[in-house]
Amino acid sequence: MRTEQTAQKNYLSKVAQEIKPSGIRKFFDLASQMENVISLGVGEPDFVTPWNVCEASLASMEQGYTAYTANAGLLELREAISQYLESKFQTAYDPKTELLVTVGASQAIDLSFRAILNPGDEVLVVEPSFVAYAPTVSLAGGVPVPVPTSHENNFKLMPDMLERAITNKTKAILLCFPSNPTGATMTKEELEQIARIIEKHDLIVLSDEIYAELSYDHEHYSIARIPEMRERTILISGFSKAFAMTGWRLGYVAGPQVFLQAMLKIHQYTMMCAPTMAQYGALEALTNGLDDVQKMIRSYRQRRNYFVKACREIGLECHTPGGAFYAFPSIRATGLTSDEFAERLLEEERVAVVPGSVFGSGGEGHIRCSYARSLEELQEAIKRMGRFVQKYVKQ
Template structure:
């Protein structure tokens, strides 16, 4: 019998697959590839954190937790946010433990958006922002930042796209893919416009622990912004816990309650063993995080200097573990450059256009690889550029 209708929703049909995955899949099929494309630490989760997980298993802690997460973990998150970033959240009703920061972002958007509400997305941006807005029934409105400003959002750009339908603004600092960090003064300028237009800010701070030049400023720490902010964070990047799939969202009580409804119906709770591991990470992992941060900073300094020396202009990123060099001098598109570099020199990078239109002409390179691999990658990239 012939099929007469399409069962996939129109919204999902319109979504494009992640542009990152194609290069990962191609690189995985080749031998001898140096991957600068993967957005995760090359460190193993610290032993004390793994040991806490093992102990929880040995003690039989394998049941569901409360929907919002273990009380001990929510209390540890609250203490951590106060200690590190000077922001206060009540662990009883303002913090939800999620399955990664990605789920935190998903429940946040679904909790706040009505059909047709607009969300401003600052590009270049993490590839999931715009699709998650669409899946929640909203309309993503891109702002294209510029390399001449080191991809920092200019406050007047918000004014240019705000409409009566605008509900929220998504910011990510340190940024993926550019590594750009917004300082206090820049955040305060954004805050004034946010207040003027009565907007909510979704602040993705998953890379907050990986800030190299100055003290990190959390957006809800800006005056009068706590009640306008949904704070997204997690354990993947700073604590080298990507596979544990554990994040959290912190928000004012009414917003957190709305998110918890979605979370309890779609996820029940985050993995119990991972939650016990996260308690150990927050309470005793500061030294491990500092060692990783120092290592990333050393690699960043070498890699970005080397990129500029071989002719790929690159600003010095203030955080995360990404460099975002320009390849415009080659005359190729970012996808052409990335594909040829992979096929000819076996170096995998991510073409900038997958992060939004303003990423065209750039590539994302992760320096979360050993210094030896980064040195070899630079040699191969230099050889590639010399042939051009």
């Protein structure tokens, strides 16, 4: 009779066995089993999806729009996305051939890697990075290669670090600015320096811009706007973060037709199309919901300013994140590892944060705190964190 361990070895793929569970979900699950916990862990807006968006989705069902859409998504939605990207970010895409509506930005990332990677191709992943990036590269047969950033440079990608990581096996680079988990952003001039290296080595760019709208200190600038980058850039975004639609699972991918055709084939066989009702909701969000987005952005900016300043006041060095809704303070003054800090903070003060180590080795010595919480919750969290930090700094 086979033991469970033998069955696992024989029946499961090597990739599935080696991929680690999400470090974010680990702390979220622990926090959900405890009382009086303030969770700064999961990256999700605390706003409810605006009612007009929900109403549009309900109306689509009432009108009988419950069948499949085109594989690429409703043409009306793709046209609205195209108009939005051009007016908001000055990136133009043909809605018929260069846009694909996906089940969240996560599917867009998965499709992108599966469309471009051959076994053994290396993908540069700028770290600290979202926990799903490296595993998604591995699932597509590629090899994730970390490119570190640091607190000293505000977690921006530096040209010398990029150049150093490139080998003859490097095929692509994954960028995420504004960044999850650091909130780092890149200016036009900084991206142009990176672009020169990417072009020199003929790399493909996957640019995850899901937090593009949540840029506080300067307008978001997409690397796809740089003329020589458009033909090699796959732009990924969606409605989860800025539009408070995480549970709707709706994203999109934009890029040159050659990439989109390959992705569409994979999408046809694995997903068919994104949920119809969610697409009608997203169409309403782009048509009549942009004022709501601006209200949310103003609130996040206020909370960012408070939380970063408060972290510094309790003894945690913290750079000012230019975007997203995360702070990434250093906890080195406590002498604890990221895991130790997060575990003890949860046990002793009932505040849930994510250890920086789950975002790659460059995240060690930091914690990720989502400030997408009410100001009252953030104030209480800081009060508890201050007690905790002082106790360990004094030892």
